[in-house]
Amino acid sequence: MYDSEQENWRILTNNEIYASVTKLTIKETIRLNRLRWFGHVQRMGGNRIPERALCMNLGTTRLRGRPRNRWQDEVRENGRIVGGERWQEKVHNREEWKKLLRTARNRHILHMPMEGRNE
Numbered sequence: 257m258y259d260s261e262q263e264n265w266r267i268l269t270n271n272e273i274y275a276s277v278t279k280l281t282i283k284e285t286i287r288l289n290r291l292r293w294f295g296h297v298q299r300m301g302g303n304r305i306p307e308r309a310l311c312m313n314l315g316t317t318r319l320r321g322r323p324r325n326r327w328q329d330e331v332r333e334n335g336r337i338v339g340g341e342r343w344q345e346k347v348h349n350r351e352e353w354k355k356l357l358r359t360a361r362n363r364h365i366l367h368m369p370m371e372g373r374n375e
Contacts, residue, residue: 280361287334287366288357294331295353338365 274281280288297306310328335343338360346352360366 284366288361290331291334292357295347298347299350334366
């Protein structure tokens with residue numbers, strides 16, 4: 257990038273580029289869509305198939321070593337980041353949930369910096 261005050265060129269870091277771009281990253285989009293879908297399924301009434309699949313327990317054991325993150329683990333972590341400790345209560349009020357996700361999208365709350373992340 258050209259700096260007119262010092263009249264020289266320098267290479268921007270990834271974080272500086274991300275800060276200057278107003279669009280969501282792919283990871284932010286995926287995280288927000290995951291939360292949006294979770295809210296949709298949680299508000300479903302009765303015993304519908306998506307709701308049953310979400311709450312299904314297969315009864316299998318997990319492999320040894322560090323457990324891989326499950327879909328539910330990611331939803332729980334992202335929901336906590338966006339809505340605080342009582343985020344699951346906000347899911348059942350559609351307007352409040354949409355407002356919460358809109359705020360997260362506008363403020364880039366789910367943006368994870370590149371340092372220290374193995375993704």
